[in-house]
Amino acid sequence: MGCHVDASHKFMETTFIFQNPLALYLLPLVWLIFLVMTWRRRFKPFGPFLLRLTMLVLLMLALSQPATVPMEITPEEKTTSERAIILVDQSVSIGEMGHVALRREAERLATYYDEAFLFLFADRAILIDGPNISITSDEADKLNQELTDLSQALLSGAEFINPTSANRLILLSDGQSSNLYNLPATLSKLPVPVDVLIPTAEQRQQWQGNRNEVQVSKVSVPPILRENEDIDVEILIQANTPTEVTLQLTHNNQVLAEHIEQITTSNNRLLFPTSVAEIGSQVFNVTIAPNDEADTWSQNNQLAAFAQVYPPSHILIVGPETEQVAQFHQRLSEAGGFIIDRATPDQIPTNLSALEPYSSMILLDVSARDMLLEQMVAIQEFVRSLGRGLLVTGGRHSLTLGGYAETPLADLLPVKLEAPPREERPPVALLLIIDHSGSMDEKESNIGLISKLAMAKEAAIRATDILGPEDLIGILMFDNGHQWVVPFRNVSKGAVLLDIQESIASIERGGGTRILEALQIGVGALIQQPAPQGAKHAVLLTDGRSFDGVDAEQGYLDILKQIEAENITLSTIAIGTGADQALMSYLAENGRGRYHFAERPDELPALTMAESDILRSNSLQEGDFQASVYAPHPMLRDLFVGTTVEQRDIVPPLLGYLALTPKATAETALQAGPGDPLLTVWGYGLGRVAVWSSDTGAEWAAGWLEGKFATRFWGQVIGYTLPAPDLGLLQLSVEIEADNAVTLIANAVSPTGQTIDLARTEAVLTTPNGQNLRPVTLHQVSPGQYQQSVRLADYGVYKLKVNQTRPADARNEAWQASTELGFVLSYPAEYNLPDYQTDEGVLQTVATETGGQIFTLGQVPTGVSLLKPDADEAAKPVEPIEYWPYLMVVALLLWPFEIAWRRWARLRFQ
Numbered sequence: 001m002g003c004h005v006d007a008s009h010k011f012m013e014t015t016f017i018f019q020n021p022l023a024l025y026l027l028p029l030v031w032l033i034f035l036v037m038t039w040r041r042r043f044k045p046f047g048p049f050l051l052r053l054t055m056l057v058l059l060m061l062a063l064s065q066p067a068t069v070p071m072e073i074t075p076e077e078k079t080t081s082e083r084a085i086i087l088v089d090q091s092v093s094i095g096e097m098g099h100v101a102l103r104r105e106a107e108r109l110a111t112y113y114d115e116a117f118l119f120l121f122a123d124r125a126i127l128i129d130g131p132n133i134s135i136t137s138d139e140a141d142k143l144n145q146e147l148t149d150l151s152q153a154l155l156s157g158a159e160f161i162n163p164t165s166a167n168r169l170i171l172l173s174d175g176q177s178s179n180l181y182n183l184p185a186t187l188s189k190l191p192v193p194v195d196v197l198i199p200t201a202e203q204r205q206q207w208q209g210n211r212n213e214v215q216v217s218k219v220s221v222p223p224i225l226r227e228n229e230d231i232d233v234e235i236l237i238q239a240n241t242p243t244e245v246t247l248q249l250t251h252n253n254q255v256l257a258e259h260i261e262q263i264t265t266s267n268n269r270l271l272f273p274t275s276v277a278e279i280g281s282q283v284f285n286v287t288i289a290p291n292d293e294a295d296t297w298s299q300n301n302q303l304a305a306f307a308q309v310y311p312p313s314h315i316l317i318v319g320p321e322t323e324q325v326a327q328f329h330q331r332l333s334e335a336g337g338f339i340i341d342r343a344t345p346d347q348i349p350t351n352l353s354a355l356e357p358y359s360s361m362i363l364l365d366v367s368a369r370d371m372l373l374e375q376m377v378a379i380q381e382f383v384r385s386l387g388r389g390l391l392v393t394g395g396r397h398s399l400t401l402g403g404y405a406e407t408p409l410a411d412l413l414p415v416k417l418e419a420p421p422r423e424e425r426p427p428v429a430l431l432l433i434i435d436h437s438g439s440m441d442e443k444e445s446n447i448g449l450i451s452k453l454a455m456a457k458e459a460a461i462r463a464t465d466i467l468g469p470e471d472l473i474g475i476l477m478f479d480n481g482h483q484w485v486v487p488f489r490n491v492s493k494g495a496v497l498l499d500i501q502e503s504i505a506s507i508e509r510g511g512g513t514r515i516l517e518a519l520q521i522g523v524g525a526l527i528q529q530p531a532p533q534g535a536k537h538a539v540l541l542t543d544g545r546s547f548d549g550v551d552a553e554q555g556y557l558d559i560l561k562q563i564e565a566e567n568i569t570l571s572t573i574a575i576g577t578g579a580d581q582a583l584m585s586y587l588a589e590n591g592r593g594r595y596h597f598a599e600r601p602d603e604l605p606a607l608t609m610a611e612s613d614i615l616r617s618n619s620l621q622e623g624d625f626q627a628s629v630y631a632p633h634p635m636l637r638d639l640f641v642g643t644t645v646e647q648r649d650i651v652p653p654l655l656g657y658l659a660l661t662p663k664a665t666a667e668t669a670l671q672a673g674p675g676d677p678l679l680t681v682w683g684y685g686l687g688r689v690a691v692w693s694s695d696t697g698a699e700w701a702a703g704w705l706e707g708k709f710a711t712r713f714w715g716q717v718i719g720y721t722l723p724a725p726d727l728g729l730l731q732l733s734v735e736i737e738a739d740n741a742v743t744l745i746a747n748a749v750s751p752t753g754q755t756i757d758l759a760r761t762e763a764v765l766t767t768p769n770g771q772n773l774r775p776v777t778l779h780q781v782s783p784g785q786y787q788q789s790v791r792l793a794d795y796g797v798y799k800l801k802v803n804q805t806r807p808a809d810a811r812n813e814a815w816q817a818s819t820e821l822g823f824v825l826s827y828p829a830e831y832n833l834p835d836y837q838t839d840e841g842v843l844q845t846v847a848t849e850t851g852g853q854i855f856t857l858g859q860v861p862t863g864v865s866l867l868k869p870d871a872d873e874a875a876k877p878v879e880p881i882e883y884w885p886y887l888m889v890v891a892l893l894l895w896p897f898e899i900a901w902r903r904w905a906r907l908r909f910q
Contacts, residue, residue, distance in 0.1 A: 016066065016067075016068050017066070017067060017068075018064040018065065018066050018067075019064070019065035019066070019067055020063060020064050020065045021064055022064075023060060023063035023064040023065075024060065024061075024064050026060060026063075027057070027060040030056060030060065047901050048898050048901045048902040051894055051897060051898040051901065052898055054894060055891045055894050055895060055898065058887045058888070058890055058891040058894075059887075059888070059891055061884075061887050062884040062885075062887035062888045062891070063884075064884075065882065065884050066882075066883045066884065066887075067881055067882045067883060068881045068883075082113045082114050082115070082165065082166040082167075082168065083113060083114065083115040083116070083117070083160075083161075083162050083165040083166065083167050083168070084109065084110060084112070084113040084115070084116045084117070084167075084168040084170060085116075085117045085119070085157040085158075085160050085161070085167070085168070085169050085170070086106045086109055086110060086116060086117070086118050086119065086170045086172065087119045087121055087125065087153050087154065087156075087157050087169075087170065087171050087172065087173070088102050088103055088105075088106045088118065088119065088120050088121070088172050089102060089121060089122070089148065089153075089171075089172060089173035089174060090102075090103075090120050090121065090122050090140040090143055090145060091122045091145050091146075091147070091148040091174075091176065091830055092145045092146055092828075092830040092831065093148070093174055093176045093830045093831075093832075093834065094173075094174050094204075094207055094208070095204075095207045095208035097206065097207045097208070098174070098204065098207025098208065099140060099207075101203075101207055101857070102172045102173075102197075103120075103140075105172055105197070105857060105858075106118050106172060109170060109860065112860055113168065114165075115165070117157075117160050119153065119156060119157055120139050120140055120143065121143070121148075121149070121150075121152070121153035121156070122140075122143035122144060122145045122146075122147060122148055122149075123143055123144040123145075123146075123147035123148070123149055123178075123739060124143065124144075124149060124152060124153075124156075125149075125152060125153040125156035125157070126139065126142060126143065127156075145830070146828040146830050146831075147178045147738060147739055147828060147830065148173075148176055148177045148178050148830065149177070149178060149179060149739075150173065150177035150179075150180075150183060150186075150842075150846075151177070151179065151182050151183050151185075151186035153171075154169070154171070154186055154187075154190060154194065154846075155186060155189070155190075157169050158189075158190055158191060158192070161191060161192055167192050168192075168195060168861065169190070169192050169193070169194045169195065169852075170194070170195045170196075170197070170861065171194055171195070171196045171197065171843070171846060172197045173196075173197070173843065174199065174204060174834070174839055175198075175838075175839030175840060175841075175842040175843040176829070176830070176834070176839050176842075177842065178738035178739070178828070178829055178830070179737075179738045180842065183842070183845075183846075184849070187845075187846060187849040187850055188849075190850050192850070193847075193850045193851040193852035193853070194846050194847060194850040194852040195847070195852045195853045195854075195855060195861040196843045196844070196846050196847040196852060196853070196854050196855075197843075197855055197856065197857065198840055198843050198844070198854055198855075198856065199856070199857060200856070201836045203857060204834060204836065208834075212239075212240060212241045212243065212295060212296065213239065213240050213295060213296050213297060213300075213833055214237065214238070214239040214240075214243055214245060214263060214288065214290045214295050214301075215237070215238055215239075215297075215300035215301065215831065215832065215833060216235065216236070216237055216286050216287075216288055216300065216301060216302065216303040217236045217237065217238045217267075217300075217303075217832070217833075218234065218235065218236035218303070219233070219234070219235055219236075219284060219285075219286045219303045219304060219305040220233070220234040220235075220236075220305060221233055221234070221282075221284055221305045221307045222307060222637075223306070223307055223308065224307070224308060224310065224724070224725060225276050225282070225307050225308070225309045225310070225337070226309065226310055226311070226312050226313055226336070226337030226338070226719070227276065227277065227278070227279055227309055227310070227311055227312050227336075227337060228275055228276070228277055228312060228336040228337055229275060229276060229309075229312075229335070229336045229337030229715070229719075230273065230274075230275045230334075230335055230336045230337075230711070230712070230715065231273070231274060231275065231276070232271040232272065232273050232274075232638050233249060233256075233271070233272045233273075233274060233284055233286075233305070234269065234270070234271055234638060235247070235249070235269075235270040235271075235272065235286050236267055236268065236269055236270075237261070237263055237267075237268040237270065237288065238267060238268070238833050239263045239264070239265060239268075239290075239833075240265060240833055241265065242262075242263065242264050242265060243263050243290055243291050243295075244260060244261070244262055244263065244290075244291055245260070245261050245263055245288040245289060245290045245291070246258070246259070246260050246261075246288065246289040247259065247260075247261050247270075247286065247287075247288050248286070248287045248288075248289075249272055249284065249285070249286050250284070250285045250286075250287075251274065251276075251282065251283070251284055252282060252283055253283075253285075256272060256274055257272050261288075263290075271638060275336055276307070276309045278309065279309050279310065279311060280308070280309060281306070281307075281308060281309075281799060281820065281822050282306070282307040282308070282309055283304060283305075283306055283797045283822070284304060284305045284306075284307070285302070285303075285304040285796075285797070286302065286303055286304070287301060287302045288301050288302075289301070297831050299795075299827045299828070299831045300827050300831040300832070302795075302796075302827075303824075303826060303827070304768070304796050304797045304824050305797075305824060306797050306822035306823060306824055307822075308725075308821075308822065310725040312336075312337050312338055312339050313337065313338055313339070313359040313360065313722050314338075314339045314341070314357055314358050314359055315332070315338045315339065315340050315341070315358065315359065315360050315361070315362065315718065316340075316341050316342075316343060316355075316358045316360075316361045316362070317329055317332070317340060317341070317342045317343070317361075317362045317364060318342075318343050318344070318345060318347075318348055318361060318362065318363050318364065318366055319342075319344070319345075319362075319363070319364030319365060319366060320344060320345075320365075320366075321344065322697070323698075324364075324365075324695075324696055324697035324698060324705070325342070325364050325696075327696075327705050328362075328364060328696050328705060328714070329342060331705055331710050331711050331714055332714055332715065332718065334711040335711050335712065335714060335715025335718075336715070337715070337719070338715075338718070341358075345366050345367070345370040345371050345375075346370065348371060348375040348378070348379070349375075349378060350372065350374040350375050350377075350378050351378060352378060352381055352382065352385070352386060355378060355379075355382045355386070355388075356386060358382075358388065359388055359389065359722050359723060360388055360389035360390065360391065360718055360721050360722050361379065361382065361388070361389070361390050361391075362390075362391045362392075362393070362718065363379075363390070363391070363392045363393065363398070364393050364395075364696055365393055365394070365395030365396070365397050365398045365402075365695055365696070365697065366392075366397065366398055366402065367397040367398065367401075367402035367403060367594075368402050368403040368404045368407050368409060369402065369403050369596065369607075370397075373407075373408070376407055376408040376409050377408050379408070379409065379412070380408045380409070380411070380412050382687075383412060383684050383685060383686075383687035383688075383689055384412075384684055384685025384686065384687065385685060385686065386686065386687070387685070387686030387687045387723045388687045388722075388723060389687055389688050389689070389690075389718070389720075389721025389722050389723065390412070390687065390688075390689045390690070390721060391689075391690045391691075391692065391717060391718060391721055392409075392413060392689070392690070392691050392692070393691075393692040393694070393695060393696050394657060394658045394691075394692060394693045394694050394695055394700075395694075395695035395696075395697060395699075395700075396592065396593065396594050396695070396699075397594055398658075398695075399413075399415075399417060399619075399658050399660065399691075399693070400417050400418075400419075400619045400620075400658055400660070401594065401619075401620070401658065404417055405417045412684055412689055413663075413689060413691055414662060414663055414665075414666035414667075414680045414681060414682035414684075414689055414690070414691055415660040415661060415662050415663060415666065415677060415680050415691050415693070416660060416661040416662075416663060417660065418619070418660070418661055419619040419659045419660065419661070420659055420660075420661050420674075420675075420676060427468070427470040427471050427472065428467075428471050428472070428535045428536070428537065429471070429472040429473075429474070429488065429526060429529040429535075429536045429537070430463065430467065430471065430472070430473050430474070430537055430538075430539070431473075431474045431475075431476065431488075431522050431523075431525070431526045431536075431537070431538040431539070432460050432463065432473070432474070432475045432476070432538075432539050432541070432608070433476050433477075433478065433518050433519065433522045433538060433539065433540045433541070434456050434457075434460065434475065434476070434477045434478070434485075434507065434541050435456075435477075435478060435479070435513060435515075435541055435542035435543060435544065435575075436453055436456075436477045436478070436479055436507050436508065436509055436510045437479040437480075437509070437510055437511060437512055437513045437542075437543075437544055438479075438509055438510065438511060438512075439452075439513075439543055439544050439578065440452045440453040440456065440509065440543055440544075440575075441453045441509035452543055452575050452576070452604070453507065453509060455602055455604040455605065456541050456575075456604055456608075457504050457505055457507055458604070458605050459541070459604040459605040459607070459608035460475055460504045460608065461501045461504050461505070462605050462608065463608050464491055464497060464500055464501055464504075467491045468491065469490065469491055469492050469493050470490060470491075471490070471491050472488050472489065472490060472491070472529050473486060473488070473489065473491050473500065474486060474487060474488035474489075474522070474525060474526065474529075475500075475503070475504060476518060476521065476522045476525075477507050477510070478510075478513075478514065478515070478517070478518035479510030479511045479512055479513060479514070480510070480511045480512040480513075480514055481510075481514070481517075482514075482517060482518045482521050482522075485503050485504060485506075485507055486500050486503050486504065487525075488525060488526075488529055512544075512547060513542060513544040513545065513546050513547065514546055514547060514548060515540070515542060515546035515548065515583070516546060516548040516552050516555045516556060516559075517548070518540075519540065519556075519559050520555070520559060522538060523538060523559055523562060523563060523568065523570075524562075526538055526568060527562065527566050527568070535569070535620070536566070536567070536568045536569070537568070537569050537570075537571070537593070538563075538568065538569070538570045538571070538591075538593075539570075539571050539572070539573065539608060540570065540571070540572045540573070540584070540587065541572075541573045541575060541604065541608070542572075542573075542574070542575065542579060542580075542584070543574075543575035543576045543578055543579050544578060544579060544580070545578070545579070545580040545583075546580065546583070556583075556586075556587065560587070560590045560591060563591050563592070564592070567622075568591075569591060569592045569593045570587060570588060570591025570592070570593045571588055571591070571593035571594045571595070571596070572584040572585070572587050572588040572591075572593070572594075572595050572596070573596045573597075573598055573604065573607050573608070574595070574596070574597050574598065575598045575604065576598070576599065577599070579597075581597060592699060619658045619659050619660065620656070620658060620659075621656060621657055621658070621659050621672075621673055621676070622655065622656040622700075623655070623656070624653065624654075624655065625653075625654040625655070625656075625657065625672045625673050626651065626653070626654065626672070627651055627652075627654050627670050627671070627672050627678055628640075628651075628670070628671055628672075629669070629670060629671075630668045630669060630670060630671040630675075630677070631667070631668065631669065633667065633669035633681075634716070634720055635669050635679065635681065635690075635716050635717050635720045636669055636670070636716070637716060638712075639709070639712060639713055639716070640670075652701070652702075652703025652704050652706070652709070652710075653703055654672055654678075654694055654700060654701055654704075655699065655700045655701070656694065656695075656699065656700035656701075657672055657673070657676065657678060657693045657694040657700060657701075658693045658694070659673065659676045659693070660676070660677060660680075660691070660693055661677075662677045662680050663682065665682055665683075666680050666681065666682040667680065667681050667682060668680050669681065672693075672694075676693070677691075677693060678692070678693050678694065679691070679692055679693075679717070680693070681720065681721070686723075687721075687723065688720065688721045689721070690717055690720065690721050692717070727819070728817070728819050729748060729749055729750065729751065729756075729817055730746060730747075730748045730756075730802065730804055730817040730818070730819045731746070731747050731748075731819070732744070732745065732746055732800060732802055732819055732820075732821040733745045733747075733821075734800065734821065734823045736823070736825065738828075738829070739791070740791055740792050740793070740825065741789055741790070741791050742789065742790055742791070742792055742798075742823075742825070743787055743788070743789045744763050744776065744778060744787060744788050744789075744790065744800060744802075745778075745785065745786070745787045746761055746763075746778055746785070746786045746787070746802050746804065747784055747785050747786075748761075748784050748786070748804055748815075748817060749784055750815070755783040755784025756784055756804070756806065756815055756817075757780065757783060757784065758780065758806065759780075759786075759804050759805060759806035759815060760777075760804065760805050760806065761777065761778040761779075761780075761786040761802060761803075761804045762775045762776070762777055762778070762802070762803050762804075763775065763776045763777075763778055763788070763800060763801070763802045764776075764800075764801045764802075764803075765790070765792075765798055765799070765800055766798060766799040766800075766801075767792075767794050767796075767798060768794050768795070768796025768797055768798065769794065776788050776790055778802070786804075792825055794825070795825050795826060795827050796824070796825060797822055797823070797824050797825075798822065798823055798824075798825060799820065799821075799822050800820065800821045800822070800823065801818065801819075801820045802818065802819055802820075802821075803817075803818045804816070804817045804818070
């Protein structure tokens, strides 16, 4: 008779029944008739008689339809005994009073069951010899109480489940475990529900003796540093009561800081600025000495961090010779860890071999028009093939304003060169001031005898094509005098647009060149145009030098002040080498516009259209903006903390940027305006590219080049784009388990990329006390990979050095390599301050996932926990087993034997 349990926790027992018991009443009558019929022959022969009698009985039993059927009974009807397996947590985190309280609770619960098996557990589970006995602290002392293996304890208890009993698996714990990662798999294997005791926060505090505790919970430095790089050592201290501690920070055993800190009950985040001036392993150690009354455990008063320092990286800054570029250079130098070269756009190499010494390149407001196609391709391959870094900053000459669209740089960037979707933009006003002096009408034989004036008119006509119907355009031509070819009017469409373009085409050559007067007239008219929310932009085209008299300098200053006051921008296009390039550059720079040099007249249409397209685009955003964190990122480490209001006190203002659209796989770190990306990065080929959508000059982001904030910010942005240091052909890694088991792993490849196999690989570990442990041999586990597990006793920073050798043979060359690595073995998690919410969540998960109950101290779980059905059994209904077919088959099989026996007996008699 078997039994199992269904999902509702009811017993299923099998019972033998006859489904047609009336057939059994016919058995004596049939038997009597059979006896009468065989009496005459004196039961001879006797053997066949017995066979007939057996077949008759089988037929009668088959007619009665015997079967076994399942029957449900409630737990109250169950006559088997109840067994409890009680697991009692004795780890450090509970406290001595908690240890005693849980042991007494286990003894109390054991009295409610027929059988009780008690386990104490911490790093492992041990069975208390004999059921229902008193537990003493001697058994708990056999455990390593600094670790809690909750999964192993549950599996140990499950081994004592008796399938014929009503079983209870009961867990008494605070929920803190050293290896929660394998708990879900463990819970799925348990055959019974687990009933869980969840103590209250007050009870846990009482168990721990209402102790005061303070701990160093984190010491953080970047694991990879550059020589002379400035960093902050981040220290996190936690306490459950306000207290005072003496803190000491050391770097390679040299004291960096030692002073008294006031600690609150929240997370106390401390930053200690420092720099690393030497290459190699760096150990940062933090020790706190709390007030004697404010601390119970000394084990969590010390923590360390490890970093490896590499030589400084070689950086190339590309930009014009301006004060802003020089200031950026200065800030990057102050960040430390860089060797910096500078170049102008025309000095960018066109081959990779010249760029190979650099780890990263920075394009500071560089226009694509100032670079050759070969230079842009070289930059693209610099990142993609060599795996180097690139930072591109915005400005009035970069990105969308610098003609990056449809160039190799557009593919390289993590942003699309188009503005995010916006509401319809307000109308804009464009002023074209065109020189039509005699020199402008000179023919250029190298472009098919086309004059500069003809190309300027073509450029103006194209500008009208790309402006909207509501936009305003004004075209002023000048020589010694000035004349409005198109007074300011809406571009419109149809006949109006055609009339504007015909007026432009009718411009004829004139005499000399007087730029100042034309600017005064044109800018004055532009100021009067009704474009309160739209942009106002002027473009000056000339090929000559102006004759403006002795007051020209003051006149230009007055115009530039007007432009600034009215928020107008002025761009200039110098045509040919005869133009006054110094004046044109000065006007564009101080007019907050762009300066272009058109060496050939046929470049004019593209430059003028670019200026018009920029004007009507939504990408240029000017005003008062606040940068904010879009998502946490390593580039922003320790820079943007606290609430948005607090950030405004430390984050510099932003007066403008270029609104762009991030590509699908890009990461946005900072945003501005209505969520536009300000600092965006992505991986391109083997390298990384970052885009800063504002400038680094005095116009939009002047505050971002001032003070320690700027030094730290730009140092970290450039540092993120750098390729990983060359770690050599023998690379090390370490995997740390909760029980201080450490797996040392070494991967080796040859310079040609072939794995190094069958090499002798030895590791030497240096303890935090500076003692060298006995060498450990790493065994090969896969091609080029060697590993070995060790168990370490001390907490702190370990240094690992691995030496690998292989002699030459017929198939391989001789091989020898050596490398080092550092890692931190932290104090056990049992010494962390309790996290009641997390620990209670773990206990609730155990009960919920197994279908168990939750109870509190002093209660008893109700009902009976039984073996859970297997998935297959739960899915299939239990059917009755019919036996009549088997009885009929046996009867039919006996019939031929009866006939054969009877005939053989008759022949023998004869």
